[in-house]
Amino acid sequence: MMSDRLGYDVTDPTVQVLRSSAFMQNGPVKQVRSLEDLDRWVRSQAYHDTIAYINHTSRAIQGHRMSRNRESRNFDFPVSEQMRRLCEIFDGLDHLLIEHTPKPEDSDPVSYKTWMQQMFQHVFSKLDEAIRSNCKHINELGQYLRRSFGNVTTMDFGPANELMFVFFLCGLFRAGILLAGDTIAAALMLYNRYIHLVRRLVATYSLPLVKDPMSSIDDYCLLPYLWGAAQLSLDSPFSPMQCEQQQVQRQQQDYMMLELVEHLQRSRSGQLSQVAFQLWSLLSVPTWPQVYRGLERNYIDTVLCSFQTLEQAIFCELMSFEPAMPPGNQLERAYLGAQYLERHNQEEEENAEEQANLWEPSPPVSRYVSMEPESFLGFQEPSAFQPKTKSKSKANEKEDSEEDQRFWMLRQVVDEKDPNNAMFFPDRAVNQNDSVTSFATEGP
Template structure:
């Protein structure tokens, strides 16, 4: 019998009950009807998302993507996840010629996309495990957000709902203490940029349609690159919004600023000037200054993307990104761009979102763990068991549990879906 001091669990607290629920179910969907949208905008996850977007926007003002900014070893390891995903994409490029049986090109692409998604599921967890091995208490939650960031294997499309899941992933990295304040700029201009580059390749390779709310002013697969692209230019911009469509300027600055690269891609992929291929964006860029462009884009993102049922119904929530309501005293802060924050050696950098204070394991298990003398990895087999007990939703291949050591394809429900299609 254990001699460890016991904890009173006969009348469990709300913290114990919540921790037990997370242990059994893992991340779950919460927005299932229009009435749930009101709970969403009062949730901790919503407030953390707004805070992360705005604080990141303030941090990247005046930063060019090609200029130097702090890049930690942790950030480099996270970026390596995308090296593997790019390699998987090359392996699963649709082969439209040489088939003995004539198969429609759309069917070939959908099969290849499902195959890529299947292998991506396993890759995300194994590589994320390696990237944050010393701090992976929340590895399952972060992995669930990340693997929902690359489209929908059921409807075979991509949209802001998937981008929101990657935003949850980024925010969760800071909430978990895996990324620190010094990683704020690199998370947007390096890690997020790698994500957008991969999404662009996925959309092109597999011909994925856009899944978005028609009220959104940006007719594209993603929105945040436009928002953070305007934030980059809100300080020390070498050109005005109305000038950014000029050919010479695009060639000179498309690698420096996200929004210029996006405009270049739109014009090349859709074959025409911005006024014809993206009229609403072209209209927004007629605003005189970049801070004003940012405010217009931010307002549209909050009102027509984050508040859209079509977007949020696909979101999942857990510990780091919680659906619990915030206190009434909590206020949303908007970013007012155009001036940099005070900088100096004596000024302590703050993370873009508050650190999550986790629930202790002993409150659930009923005893207090001894403090280890040496640091151990949180990635023990015991810690991983909760991955096996997460809730699997019907007809949602993205909700299948990750089972350590099990090769891709041994989960019957996933295999049957990916081979047979929706």
């Protein structure tokens, strides 16, 4: 029997169909449980997609500033309506942080758990509102996003949480929710909102920080260093060694690296050479592409190849632990600065008919194409596949309500042993008697 809608023979399921069934049964799961699993990780599709996303973004954000133009009040990169809706998720998270700031009589752990419980609820409902399309990957994207703000069991924050946000960003492009034109805004707007919120979370709740002892950068979020150096690799108004100069620091609203330097000096109360010696030493090299290369090696070694980090990561369909196809596919590299200009000019000469725009970002990662039923990892909004009618019978309304609730339940596949996997109900307020609270207080 052949399904015209799905395009495969359900009596003889293909590999893709079997994999989709596994995803429906298991949802996002941890895959790195031993050091041997790191070999599988570096050959996986998720590893290749993560490298490709970071490096394509690094190339795209060169020469762009984070702040608006003072005259036009516009950014110098495109900002889609979809991107604005995603950024609004952080407006609600900021409000929750203000609402649950610890009082003198409260303990930081209790306040942090309360914020995390509210955040779990907020993420899924706001993702629905932000995406507004027939997307069956909301469960997976929501799982990545809500693991980006720390660990509710160990009550700490580390590079593994930042990696989950990278998975979230990469998954948005893989699912086709964000497009090539959103590449710059995803880094300089959406990721920037994430970093600012994380800094406030760590300071507000006094979260312990998990760091890889082998990292030459003493910080819990390392990607801002990488993208900060990439941003300055074209048309930089200052050299790496000028970062601490007062007249340069006035541009911190424009450049991610200057924000980092200012944050380190302010939070650790000292000069950069005293509070972040490794970074200060790295900024002594002549050019920003050289700084980027040093930071890139450190990021791959101490984040993307760290067992301590990867054992906390979860994988599913968009960010798959399956081997990359084709096997042996070469990893992407970020060509920056003069090297980028040279390659761009060479491509223009070789293909004069297709004049590439220097400032137009290319897609940061390949689009994921699925053959799977829409309800496996999410749901279809009724408006997406059937017209609305002005009147409905009570029986039809009840049937639609039950069907919607079933789809909502499919979104969240619960692992009862994982306290981060609290059951999600879209229209229910969190209170102390809910299962969300009980899950959040259980051990791993």
